[in-house]
Amino acid sequence: MIEIRWHGRGGQGAVTSAELLALAAISEGKFAQAFPSFGPERRGAPVLVFNRVSPNSPIRARVSVAHPDIVIVLDPGLLYITDVTSGLKEDGILVLNTPKSLVEIRSELSGPWRLAVVNATSIAREMIGVPIVNTTMLGALARATRIVELDSLTEPILERFGARARGNVDACRKAYEETETGEPAGIVPKRPKIFEGEELPTWQELLPGCVLTKPGSARQYRTGDWRSERPVWDHQRCIKCGICYLFCPEGCVKQTKEGYFEADLYYCKGCGICARECWTEAIKMVEE
């Protein structure tokens, strides 16, 4: 049995990817399972989805995947906020959407597992018109792991996307062609620096009734992790009017000493409202 863990962001279609993969595997006569790990997350927040695929026996385990054979990452930014390689088997494979080459990625992320990379965002923009990479990454997955035939993915994608299906099928095929797979680089794991959350209290430490006595604990919640684009201010165009400051729904746009504005990236979710409201077009949203 092959176990897969998907890392995506809320709204990126990771759940759909896993479902389509399961449907493709089942259409090949295999046993497969897809299920999400639901939380309170909003659009942009890191989410997990799981697959199990077995060529010949029914799948009984109904628990999340802790030791995946395959990890697939839909968003390059997730490498820096969550340990995507956690529990990945030594003979497993990590499939990444990244604009970086295999060599570049290896310099910052390596381990005993194999690596596969594809610039899925660029392919999705070209073939579908939006940077939603879930179907694109299915092509990369099929190429890197051979877990299903590329053709098996076509029917589920057509069924799911109707009129918009053609671009998704094309993106999936293009990613299949462009995915680069490398052999294991080394056995010493090397990972990007990751923000560590606070340790959760145990039952002995909780106050009776789980009462929270300190206000403002939501302040620790790093909503900046949800961001896939960030606002960048062009000081040539900025007239310091403060419209971005007024419209930011998170209250995370701050004024600098010089009177310009900038976003607090700990909280900025990259919603783009500031860029939309800026009437001198001084704010551009750039990909993380």
Add this chain to the structure above:
Amino acid sequence: MVKKMIGIEGSFAIAEAVKLARVDAVAAYPITPQTHIVERLAEFVANGELDAEYIPVESEHSAMSACLGTSAVGARTFTATASQGLELMHEVLYVASSMRLPIVMTLANRAISAPLSIWTDHCDAMAVRDCGWIQIFAENAQQAFDLVLCAFRIAETPAVFLPVMVHIDGFYISHTIEPVQLLEQEAVDSFIPEYRHPYPLDPDRPVTMGAFGPPPIYTEAKKAQEVALRASKAVILEVWQEFSLLSGRHYSPVEGYEAGDADVLFLIMGSFSETAMVAIDRMRAKGQKVGLVRLRLWRPFPVQELRQTVGKAWVIIVLDRAISFGGRDPSVLKSRRRFIP
């Protein structure tokens, strides 16, 4: 300390206990056979005998919800209900125990519709068996008075901080006039100290109650709650011990009647156990070795005490006032010698 015996209806005796406990808030919706309790409390508040906030609500769901609020700000809180009313407040009962709010509630046990029945059984009690409240059964009006008083003290003990439900059989206790010894106000005042919530809802010291709990926190919270409920038994024993010094009446989690040498034991909760005593007296007079085990404490379940009281009996006959549809056994338990509760 102990007043002379008076004749009083069970419901009114409970209202006297609640008044003596100086509750700060009562939120209730009338339902037979509980109505007399809260009607009398409403009278006490209206005529100035009881300085409390009486909150008339539009349903039992709102009654228990209002109780959450009053208890959370640090007000001593009481309510009463029965049957369908308990079912309607069901979901809020879990919130009360999970937020560790020491609300005291009397449940006048009554059957659940349909057909519509206002008469006693324990189906309502069994439907809330696992809601995390301490649950105690009374057998007569005197016990109802005593156990409601003790309930406030138990619930508000800092090591416990859990809501307590005192079960009384509808009509057999709620509407029966019988002799009851009340207590002096000073004695009750010394027995039940002022209620102090350690982290009350207070604008000057803001807290959050009932926040979101994802699985890793939820699991820890439930463990803490279970440990607290189990540990409450030690406090219950202490409180009942202290109460016996005050009143001369002693209570135990499991109480026997002619149980010591009995071959056959009845196991009963609530008022029916007193009727059973009459039958046991008659059978004993004929030389039959029968006895009775009464479950006083229903949650936390007193396993050790039950094993001890059962002793060497060969047969235990459970007279259960609740039906578990489709289940092999009744809700309480049914077994012969060496049963494991």
